[in-house]
Every structure is written in C-alpha cells, then in structure tokens.
Amino acid sequence: MDIVNDEYYMALALDMAERAQGQTHINPVVGCVVVKDGVLVGIGTHLERGTPHAEVHALNMAGDKAEGSTAYVTLEPCSHYGTTPPCSERLVKEGVRRVVVACEDPNSQVAGKGIAMLREHGIEVEVGLLKDRALKLNDKFFKYITTGLPYVTLKTASTLDGKVASRTGDSKWISNEAAREQVHTLRHRHQGIMVGVETVIKDDPHLTTRLSVGGLNPTRIVVDSKLRTPLDSNIVKDGLAQTVILTTAQIDVERVENLKKIGVTILICGEGPRVDLPLAMKKLGEMQIGSILLEGGGKLNGAMLEAKLIDRVILYLAPKIVGGMNSPSSFSFEGSEWMKDAVRLESLEVELLDDNVCISGIPVWS
Numbered sequence: 001m002d003i004v005n006d007e008y009y010m011a012l013a014l015d016m017a018e019r020a021q022g023q024t025h026i027n028p029v030v031g032c033v034v035v036k037d038g039v040l041v042g043i044g045t046h047l048e049r050g051t052p053h054a055e056v057h058a059l060n061m062a063g064d065k066a067e068g069s070t071a072y073v074t075l076e077p078c079s080h081y082g083t084t085p086p087c088s089e090r091l092v093k094e095g096v097r098r099v100v101v102a103c104e105d106p107n108s109q110v111a112g113k114g115i116a117m118l119r120e121h122g123i124e125v126e127v128g129l130l131k132d133r134a135l136k137l138n139d140k141f142f143k144y145i146t147t148g149l150p151y152v153t154l155k156t157a158s159t160l161d162g163k164v165a166s167r168t169g170d171s172k173w174i175s176n177e178a179a180r181e182q183v184h185t186l187r188h189r190h191q192g193i194m195v196g197v198e199t200v201i202k203d204d205p206h207l208t209t210r211l212s213v214g215g216l217n218p219t220r221i222v223v224d225s226k227l228r229t230p231l232d233s234n235i236v237k238d239g240l241a242q243t244v245i246l247t248t249a250q251i252d253v254e255r256v257e258n259l260k261k262i263g264v265t266i267l268i269c270g271e272g273p274r275v276d277l278p279l280a281m282k283k284l285g286e287m288q289i290g291s292i293l294l295e296g297g298g299k300l301n302g303a304m305l306e307a308k309l310i311d312r313v314i315l316y317l318a319p320k321i322v323g324g325m326n327s328p329s330s331f332s333f334e335g336s337e338w339m340k341d342a343v344r345l346e347s348l349e350v351e352l353l354d355d356n357v358c359i360s361g362i363p364v365w366s
C-alpha cells in the first residue's frame with residue numbers, strides 16, 4: 001500500500017503530466033496537485049500551449065480551499081507574463097502556504113525567478129522531490145528552450161544482426177505488434193518525424209500516428225537533397241499533416257514551385273551537394289519544431305549520428321537473424337576505425353515487449 005506523503009502527491013502530479021506528453025507543442029508537460037490538511041482539493045495539467053498552466057487548473061478547482069494548502073508542481077511555477085499570467089503570482093494570491101517543486105524551469109524568463117517570488121512572499125518552497133523523473137519527462141522541452149534546437153530521437157527496428165530488410169528488400173514485418181504500437185506512441189509524442197527520400201520513394205509511407213485512441217500526427221520532414229520526392233507520394237497528397245522537405249540550393253526552381261503549390265514547405269539547407277543537417281536542425285527549431293523522431297533509413301541515421309545530432313537512440317530488436325551481405329542495416333556510414341571510438345549509449349533502459357527487446361539510451365560523444 002502507498003503511504004500518503006509528499007512523494008505520493010508529487011507522483012500523482014507527474015503521472016498526470018506524463019499522460020499529456022505530445023500535446024503541449026514546444027511547452028513542457030506539467031502537473032499540479034493541491035492538498036489541504038491531507039485532503040486532495042485540486043488537480044490540474046497543462047494540456048495545450050496557449051491554454052492555462054497546470055497550477056491555474058488545480059487552483060481553480062480548489063477554490064477557497066487553496067488558502068493554507070500545499071501545492072505540488074512538477075516544474076517551477078512561472079514568473080513571466082506569457083500566454084497566461086505568472087503562476088507564482090496566482091499561488092501567492094490564493095494564500096498557498098507551501099509549494100513543493102520537482103525541478104527548476106530552465107526557461108531564461110523563469111530560471112529560479114518563480115521560486116524566488118514565492119519565497120519573497122513568505123511561502124515555504126522545497127525543490128527537488130522526484131527530480132530525476134521530472135527531468136526525464138521534459139527532456140525535449142529542456143533541450144529546445146536552452147538551445148533553440150529540436151530534441152532528436154532516433155528510432156530503429158531491426159533483426160538481431162542489425163538488418164532493416166532482407167536481401168530482397170522485404171521488411172514487413174521486422175518487429176512485433178507491441179513494438180509497432182510503441183512507435184505510434186513515439187510519433188504522437190514528437191512534433192516532427194524525419195526520413196530520407198529513399199524511404200519515401202521505396203515505401204510511400206504516410207508517417208502518421210495510428211493508435212487505437214487516435215493521436216496527433218507529427219510534421220513530416222524529408223531529407224531530399226535533389227528534390228526527388230514524388231509529387232504523387234502519400235506525404236505530399238494525403239493532407240493528413242504538414243510536410244517539410246529539407247533540400248539544397250542545387251535544385252530545379254520549377255520543381256520547388258510545383259511542391260510549394262500543393263502546400264509543401266521547402267527549406268534550403270546549404271549549397272549542397274548534401275543537406276547541411278546542423279543547419280536543417282536550426283531552421284526546424286526556428287519553425288518551432290521542438291522534437292523530431294528520426295525513422296531512417298540507415299544512411300540518414302548514420303549521417304545524423306556522425307553529425308552528433310541525436311539526443312536519444314531507441315532500438316527495437318526482433319529475435320531474428322536474416323543475414324545478407326548487402327542487406328540494409330540500421331546504421332550505414334563509414335564508421336570508426338577503432339572500437340574505442342564507437343558511439344556509446346548511457347543511461348540505458350531495456351524493456352522486453354513479448355519476444356522483442358527495446359534498448360534505449362543517450363549517446364555519449366567523444
């Protein structure tokens with residue numbers, strides 16, 4: 001049985017925030033719980049950018065009971081006038097006695113100022129309860145708000161020998177249903193989904209989110225230096241989400257116009273011959289794409305890895321060995337000369353999904 005204490009209530013606030021992942025655009029996910037004399041009197045979650053913050057929902061629910069209460073918040077309450085007035089001010093106004101915060105907000109407009117404001121008004125503030133969980137929950141927000149660059153998750157599904165197709169190119173299916181459902185959850189939780197043009201030509205995917213409960217479709221991003229994306233491909237004509245093509249200055253003007261006419265956004269990323277990937281990330285960040293799920297193919301995975309543009313790697317491994325001297329693999333690049341120079345993953349997590357294994361970690365750059 002759970003024991004009712006600070007951690008119990010903070011865990012509830014984190015649980016609520018966790019469920020809203022993917023729907024807050026470039027904003028963080030935040031949960032807030034208000035407790036008065038050991039009784040839950042208000043709960044709230046930030047649901048969508050431009051709508052009230054978590055604290056506002058919870059305090060509205062608590063009403064008069066907020067006075068003398070404890071508020072548990074997964075992220076430092078804001079101190080700035082953004083789309084909404086500052087939450088710190090509201091907590092003061094409602095007469096909250098104590099605020100427990102899981103982690104600070106690195107947004108330079110806030111960054112400690114929210115906590116300071118609360119303390120200045122005599123509110124008791126404790127910071128750091130379940131901090132690690134809170135930090136992981138908003139890893140995408142933290143990267144974007146501090147660098148202006150999207151957080152990139154590389155996802156790949158392969159056989160045990162690292163192949164993403166057989167020697168004849170057959171790839172349906174490598175991973176099992178549970179793994180494929182997780183991938184759609186990942187799509188829902190990222191603002192963009194990125195693939196190489198070869199994938200578009202070969203598979204003609206929609207790159208949409210297909211979960212049993214629906215979900216948000218990410219912006220489709222294609223790395224296509226020579227603008228070979230077919231005008232009749234699904235991502236161009238299905239109208240299910242925005243499509244952005246990353247290309248170079250070495251392209252045919254008429255083709256650009258044709259694609260623009262049907263609603264595709266074209267971003268010129270360098271003089272060529274290849275797409276300048278660091279520049280592409282900068283431009284996507286400027287478009288307020290704060291997170292990207294990279295879904296291959298192997299060459300693009302390799303290039304993104306070599307450019308050190310990956311923040312998390314998620315590998316789904318199926319218990320199969322397919323072989324093939326030239327069969328495509330998850331990572332296809334020149335590679336390092338020495339094993340000591342291999343890209344290592346840290347903070348490793350391993351999950352068993354029926355007979356598939358999911359290995360996830362954060363790359364360490366040497």
Ligand code: AOF
Binds near residue numbers: 076084105
């Ligand atoms: C909070 N509680 O629930 C959230 C916070 O554009 P705005 O006005 O929504 O402001 C967004 C910024 O506010 C965001 O970058 C982050 O620093 C903070 N988000 N703060 O106290 C919340 N979502």
Ligand code: ZN
Binds near residue numbers: 053054077085088
């Ligand atoms: Zn706020």
